[in-house]
Amino acid sequence: MMVQTLEKGTAKQMVASSIVYDTQKLNLWYGNHHALKNIDLQIKENEVTAIIGPSGCGKSTYIKTLNRMVELVPTVKTSGAILYRERNIFDANYGVEELRTKVGMVFQKPNPFPKSIYDNIAYGPRIHGIKNKKVLDEIVEKSLRGAAIWEEVKDRLTTNAYSLSGGQQQRICIARCLAIEPDVILMDEPTSALDPISTLKVEELIQELKQDYSIIIVTHNMQQAARISDKTAFFLNGEVVEFDKTDVIFSTPEDNRTEDYISGRFG
Numbered sequence: 247m248m249v250q251t252l253e254k255g256t257a258k259q260m261v262a263s264s265i266v267y268d269t270q271k272l273n274l275w276y277g278n279h280h281a282l283k284n285i286d287l288q289i290k291e292n293e294v295t296a297i298i299g300p301s302g303c304g305k306s307t308y309i310k311t312l313n314r315m316v317e318l319v320p321t322v323k324t325s326g327a328i329l330y331r332e333r334n335i336f337d338a339n340y341g342v343e344e345l346r347t348k349v350g351m352v353f354q355k356p357n358p359f360p361k362s363i364y365d366n367i368a369y370g371p372r373i374h375g376i377k378n379k380k381v382l383d384e385i386v387e388k389s390l391r392g393a394a395i396w397e398e399v400k401d402r403l404t405t406n407a408y409s410l411s412g413g414q415q416q417r418i419c420i421a422r423c424l425a426i427e428p429d430v431i432l433m434d435e436p437t438s439a440l441d442p443i444s445t446l447k448v449e450e451l452i453q454e455l456k457q458d459y460s461i462i463i464v465t466h467n468m469q470q471a472a473r474i475s476d477k478t479a480f481f482l483n484g485e486v487v488e489f490d491k492t493d494v495i496f497s498t499p500e501d502n503r504t505e506d507y508i509s510g511r512f513g
């Protein structure tokens with residue numbers, strides 16, 4: 247952890263900070279389509295960073311770049327750098343498997359495996375070679391507790407995860423993420439397919455998880471960004487228009503386009 251001295255007004259504050267992701271002049275093209283333009287963004291440890299902006303502005307593309315999932319699209323080209331814990335993930339010798347064990351992802355539509363609740367959570371640890379039943383049991387319980395769903399499923403760990411409600415499935419997917427003990431959790435509109443009560447549960451969960459993880463969440467819902475995030479980045483047409491503390495973005499944004507978007511004038 248590095249300690250920085252930051253100027254704030256006239257007073258100097260000592261702020262403990264640690265940068266998890268440092269995105270530097272990132273550009274991304276799908277074929278000829280320039281989807282991300284000169285993105286500079288720093289993601290800090292133990293914060294929730296929200297990415298907001300209208301449909302098609304590059305939010306999903308950006309977070310899929312952070313774990314290099316975007317490279318699954320054959321036409322993708324990038325320039326610039328993304329430093330994860332000070333190493334450029336685009337370096338030729340950077341191990342993408344290693345990155346994926348550090349960076350978990352939760353998608354818009356809950357996507358559990360068609361397996362038992364237990365096997366969903368044990369899947370990642372098993373891939374990493376953990377076979378001992380007692381150890382796996384402990385990981386499964388800890389992960390389900392961490393995702394605030396243990397009490398609801400502890401008596402039916404052998405039932406298929408598909409039998410759960412959408413909100414429960416999404417928390418299973420979060421638990422599956424936690425089981426590999428990630429450093430960062432990427433979430434792409436994780437509550438947009440959920441009912442209001444499940445949404446609230448997942449939002450409360452995100453607040454708890456940020457004590458142990460760094461979370462980057464794409465959300466279409468500005469109230470959600472305002473409720474749960476520490477920082478907010480407003481994307482528009484592939485650019486970051488403004489990035490600041492969430493309360494600043496929602497109370498006194500600097501850019502007119504941010505102001506127009508948060509006041510519902512477009513998007």
Ligand SMILES: Nc1ncnc2c1ncn2[C@@H]1O[C@H](COP(=O)(O)OP(=O)(O)O)[C@@H](O)[C@H]1O
Nearest residue numbers: 276279281300301302303304305306307308319
């Ligand atoms: N696989 C792809 N191939 C080509 N263009 C894509 C692909 N995925 C996304 N795009 C384009 O990139 C832009 C950003 O998309 P996306 O990141 O999904 O936006 P958002 O998540 O903000 O809605 C859009 O214009 C979209 O059509």
Ligand SMILES: [Mg+2]
Nearest residue numbers: 305306307434
């Ligand atoms: Mg998207």
